[in-house]
Amino acid sequence: MTVPYDEALALHRSMLTVDTHCDTPGSLAWKGYRIDRRHEPGTLLGGDLDLPRMRAGGLAAVFFAVFVPQGACDAEGFAQARAAALATLDRLDRMFQSHPYDCELALTPRDAARIHGTGRRAIFLGMENGHPLGQDLDLLDEYYGRGIRYLTLCHAADNALCASSTSCPAWGDGPMARRAAPDGGLTVFGERVVERMNRLGMMVDVSHLSEGTVDDVLAQSRTPVLASHSGARALGDHPRNLTDRQLRAIAAGGGVTQVLFVPDFIKPRPEDPEGDKAHRTLRKRVKAHYREHPIGDDPAQDAAFEAEHQDLCKRWPPLRVRVKDVADHIDHVVNVAGIEHVGIGSDFDGGARVEDCRDASELPALTVELMRRGYSEEDLRKIWGGNLMRVFGEAIARAERR
Numbered sequence: 001m002t003v004p005y006d007e008a009l010a011l012h013r014s015m016l017t018v019d020t021h022c023d024t025p026g027s028l029a030w031k032g033y034r035i036d037r038r039h040e041p042g043t044l045l046g047g048d049l050d051l052p053r054m055r056a057g058g059l060a061a062v063f064f065a066v067f068v069p070q071g072a073c074d075a076e077g078f079a080q081a082r083a084a085a086l087a088t089l090d091r092l093d094r095m096f097q098s099h100p101y102d103c104e105l106a107l108t109p110r111d112a113a114r115i116h117g118t119g120r121r122a123i124f125l126g127m128e129n130g131h132p133l134g135q136d137l138d139l140l141d142e143y144y145g146r147g148i149r150y151l152t153l154c155h156a157a158d159n160a161l162c163a164s165s166t167s168c169p170a171w172g173d174g175p176m177a178r179r180a181a182p183d184g185g186l187t188v189f190g191e192r193v194v195e196r197m198n199r200l201g202m203m204v205d206v207s208h209l210s211e212g213t214v215d216d217v218l219a220q221s222r223t224p225v226l227a228s229h230s231g232a233r234a235l236g237d238h239p240r241n242l243t244d245r246q247l248r249a250i251a252a253g254g255g256v257t258q259v260l261f262v263p264d265f266i267k268p269r270p271e272d273p274e275g276d277k278a279h280r281t282l283r284k285r286v287k288a289h290y291r292e293h294p295i296g297d298d299p300a301q302d303a304a305f306e307a308e309h310q311d312l313c314k315r316w317p318p319l320r321v322r323v324k325d326v327a328d329h330i331d332h333v334v335n336v337a338g339i340e341h342v343g344i345g346s347d348f349d350g351g352a353r354v355e356d357c358r359d360a361s362e363l364p365a366l367t368v369e370l371m372r373r374g375y376s377e378e379d380l381r382k383i384w385g386g387n388l389m390r391v392f393g394e395a396i397a398r399a400e401r402r
Contacts, residue, residue, distance in 0.1 A: 048360060163184045207229050
């Protein structure tokens with residue numbers, strides 16, 4: 001079955017399409033970065049998503065991740081995490097203030113529909129990692145007041161809330177290792193956090209969580225949960241992905257699994273220590289440079305970084321993943337959990353790399369593949385936001401009834 005790309009793009013523009021996880025706020029920390037300008041995909045500074053590329057790909061709404069890496073679980077570590085989270089939220093506030101005719105902060109599904117009707121992009125906020133809470137439950141209310149509408153309880157290592165699916169104490173300095181420590185599930189503080197999230201109407205995100213933690217969350221939460229960016233472990237054998245048992249359990253509670261675009265989870269491969277270290281080292285140098293110097297201020301330096309990036313990609317090529325591989329994961333979630341319990345959480349700007357869907361402007365390529373496989377327009381509306389908005393709406397409704 002041949003499906004014209006233009007047909008898929010037209011469908012996108014008629015739907016309230018939602019991507020539940022993008023790490024684009026990290027780019028806002030770079031001096032000179034403009035979210036309102038179209039950037040070149042596949043380049044070091046281009047990233048995967050900006051407002052023009054959202055518009056070009058018919059992406060109506062996105063959850064920007066306020067990501068904070070895991071640090072020490074002590075007073076100093078908690079203070080540093082809180083400061084990092086607030087700095088990102090401040091940058092996002094300035095973004096909304098600077099581009100009121102292009103985008104708007106959305107807090108509810110109704111907000112998204114209203115903003116979509118004006119032709120602007122709806123931007124939701126999620127917090128990736130509960131570390132900025134420290135051990136202060138009241139901070140959850142503060143972050144909610146700043147716009148956070150889901151919380152990923154942990155990231156790549158255990159924290160004060162729960163156990164992670166992976167063990168990576170020095171995030172950014174080494175590979176994301178498989179767990180070695182016992183799976184402790186939710187802590188007592190983590191249980192209190194889930195309870196408060198239910199009261200606020202904030203969605204509980206189980207991506208990155210250990211199996212024990214996912215089980216504990218499903219037992220604890222009074223509202224449906226989401227996995228904002230995960231894959232199916234039956235197809236990608238990595239602890240970051242969800243087992244069939246977990247997929248069914250999330251669906252049984254009314255929740256939704258949002259499929260990601262990250263090659264290492266879609267098609268896991270053995271670690272490449274030398275290549276991974278080279279790429280990590282370059283990324284750290286680039287981040288440090290552009291936090292101090294504006295992009296475009298020194299074109300020669302910009303070009304040198306890009307040349308080094310392209311050279312590393314030739315010496316240590318990234319894992320090849322295509323749209324059909326992402327669609328395989330969607331198929332699997334549908335077959336195991338049902339069409340009402342799957343969506344899209346690309347992880348753009350956080351590791352997403354799909355050869356024939358390089359950025360937000362090319363998202364209709366995935367819809368073409370799903371249409372080719374026989375998904376109906378009704379199915380696609382569920383996958384591209386309908387299921388997620390149902391879960392979101394239920395979280396709000398149950399909070400309001402308490």
